[in-house]
Amino acid sequence: MSSTKNKSCAVIGAGISGIAASIRMRNKGYEVTVFEANSFAGGKLSTESNKGYRFDMGPSVFTMPEYVDELFLLSKKNPRDYFNYKQLNPVYRYFFENGNVVDSFHGKREYAAEMSKKTGVLESTITKYLDKTEKIYNLTAEVFLHNSLHKFKNYFTKAIAKGLLNFGKIDAFNTMNESNKKGLLHPELVQIFNRYATYNGSSPFLAPATLNVIPYIEIVKGAYYPEGGMYSITESLVRLAKDIGVKFEFNTPVEEIVIEQKKVKGVKLKNSELNFDIVISNMDMYNSYKKLLPKAKQPIKTLNQPKSSSGIIFYWGIKKQFENLKLHNILFSENYKEEFDSIFSKKTIHDDPTIYINITSKYTPSDAPDGCENWFTFINVPNNSGQNWGELIKIAKQNVIKKINRILKVDIEPYIECEIIFDPRVIENRTSSAFGAIYGNSSNNKFAAFLRHPNFSKEINNLYFCGGSVHPGSSIPLCLLSAKITTELIQ
Numbered sequence: 200m201s202s203t204k205n206k207s208c209a210v211i212g213a214g215i216s217g218i219a220a221s222i223r224m225r226n227k228g229y230e231v232t233v234f235e236a237n238s239f240a241g242g243k244l245s246t247e248s249n250k251g252y253r254f255d256m257g258p259s260v261f262t263m264p265e266y267v268d269e270l271f272l273l274s275k276k277n278p279r280d281y282f283n284y285k286q287l288n289p290v291y292r293y294f295f296e297n298g299n300v301v302d303s304f305h306g307k308r309e310y311a312a313e314m315s316k317k318t319g320v321l322e323s324t325i326t327k328y329l330d331k332t333e334k335i336y337n338l339t340a341e342v343f344l345h346n347s348l349h350k351f352k353n354y355f356t357k358a359i360a361k362g363l364l365n366f367g368k369i370d371a372f373n374t375m376n377e378s379n380k381k382g383l384l385h386p387e388l389v390q391i392f393n394r395y396a397t398y399n400g401s402s403p404f405l406a407p408a409t410l411n412v413i414p415y416i417e418i419v420k421g422a423y424y425p426e427g428g429m430y431s432i433t434e435s436l437v438r439l440a441k442d443i444g445v446k447f448e449f450n451t452p453v454e455e456i457v458i459e460q461k462k463v464k465g466v467k468l469k470n471s472e473l474n475f476d477i478v479i480s481n482m483d484m485y486n487s488y489k490k491l492l493p494k495a496k497q498p499i500k501t502l503n504q505p506k507s508s509s510g511i512i513f514y515w516g517i518k519k520q521f522e523n524l525k526l527h528n529i530l531f532s533e534n535y536k537e538e539f540d541s542i543f544s545k546k547t548i549h550d551d552p553t554i555y556i557n558i559t560s561k562y563t564p565s566d567a568p569d570g571c572e573n574w575f576t577f578i579n580v581p582n583n584s585g586q587n588w589g590e591l592i593k594i595a596k597q598n599v600i601k602k603i604n605r606i607l608k609v610d611i612e613p614y615i616e617c618e619i620i621f622d623p624r625v626i627e628n629r630t631s632s633a634f635g636a637i638y639g640n641s642s643n644n645k646f647a648a649f650l651r652h653p654n655f656s657k658e659i660n661n662l663y664f665c666g667g668s669v670h671p672g673s674s675i676p677l678c679l680l681s682a683k684i685t686t687e688l689i690q
């Protein structure tokens with residue numbers, strides 16, 4: 200630990216970014232306390248059990264594990280004493296209504312070979328397209344992922360200047376769908392690449408093609424499975440945080456961030472007020488302002504940015520094992536354009552939704568009883584603007600079951616022995632995410648990255664923000680980077 204002795208830091212929220220920020224601040228020598236409204240850590244990255252089945256409630260696809268490892272190394276611990284993971288290959292199995300089944304393999308060559316076999320598109324066309332996504336990644340990572348976009352001095356570093364000077368090459372002026380159609384030719388391959396817009400809750404028909412860095416990361420850099428499931432990321436980081444002296448206060452919602460003369464003074468809890476030198480809010484940015492900073496100047500333009508999509512998840516205990524399913528499975532809708540129009544224009548659920556089925560018991564058999572599987576069955580839906588969710592869920596469940604039956608040639612309903620359902624309202628209540636949007640602001644326009652809230656307050660000294668609703672955005676790796684950018688801004 201360095202020597203910021205006696206300085207104190209409050210972190211509001213034990214989401215993955217809050218936990219990472221607490222570890223980084225502790226390593227800077229601060230006395231760190233994490234206040235968490237729930238009785239458990241992890242926020243969206245949490246777990247529940249039901250009748251012998253265990254479920255990861257949120258994220259299921261894990262990329263860039265190096266950012267988790269980095270926190271152990273920073274704390275002078277061996278990551279492998281806390282946390283392990285293995286690389287997946289194949290990563291996904293895709294199912295289409297016409298009976299086509301395609302696996303997504305790791306690595307440009309293997310990926311292109313399978314896709315070419317199944318679609319007839321030349322392998323070289325596919326690898327060329329992946330090369331293009333790699334170039335975009337190399338030009339954008341420093342600009343958009345590793346630094347604050349809101350500090351003027353950052354624009355003068357070599358890597359960032361290079362990224363900005365090459366703005367024309369990062370494909371920001373085409374939508375993902377436009378670029379994918381031009382570069383990949385086959386409708387199924389285009390749909391596979393378009394799907395990556397959903398990784399930050401956006402529509403491929405609106406989001407800039409710069410987001411094609413997401414398939415690059417997953418296909419080329421790889422996707423992983425953490426030993427014991429996704430929740431082991433939360434568990435191992437909380438263990439690390441506690442080992443280095445971070446304090447956690449669970450069941451302790453922060454009610455207000457106390458400000459005095461444009462400077463943070465501390466946090467207000469139900470029955471007390473505590474002083475801190477630094478406050479980092481990992482609470483969703485919109486609600487940080489609305490609920491914890493009601494008297495502060497509100498960044499209206501930022502707060503009013505359109506929010507991302509949400510999800511309905513049926514966590515099903517299934518009394519059967521399916522040999523033809525993998526850890527990650529996608530059952531595609533026939534008309535993707537209509538599906539996204541339903542979500543983002545009509546604010547409702549398409550009657551033929553793309554279904555994602557994640558089954559961790561394929562890798563962690565103890566997640567389900569013998570001969571059974573734990574299905575995390577997810578569809579993209581609009582965020583909460585007061586829809587009749589009871590009715591929508593009833594219809595969506597019927598449509599999901601019909602589609603699973605049709606594509607997997609099964610009658611799934613009799614095998615469902617238990618069920619938990621999450622919808623945008625549950626996500627909102629459980630994690631304080633505004634409107635139940637899973638990924639903060641949507642990226643449905645080419646300037647979205649610049650319109651996310653900075654990692655610091657421009658108005659209030661010593662107040663910082665981290666997590667999926669601020670720069671650089673949502674997902675486990677980006678939330679870990681958010682914590683890094685935030686804490687690096689703190690002298």
Ligand SMILES: Cc1cc2nc3c(=O)[nH]c(=O)nc-3n(C[C@H](O)[C@H](O)[C@H](O)COP(=O)(O)OP(=O)(O)OC[C@H]3O[C@@H](n4cnc5c(N)ncnc54)[C@H](O)[C@@H]3O)c2cc1C
Nearest residue numbers: 212214215216236242243258259260453482666667674675
């Ligand atoms: C269904 C689903 C699927 C996803 N799939 C993936 C995926 O496959 N891969 C991936 O990388 N990402 C995925 N994500 C996104 C990823 O989970 C999130 O981006 C990330 O976990 C968000 O972390 P966060 O640190 O922003 O905080 P959150 O997880 O939003 O947690 C915030 C925490 O703050 C607490 N809090 C809020 N207000 C207060 C307060 N006033 N006082 C005290 N505590 C407070 C909350 O209780 C919560 O614990 C998915 C998310 C969901 C929901």
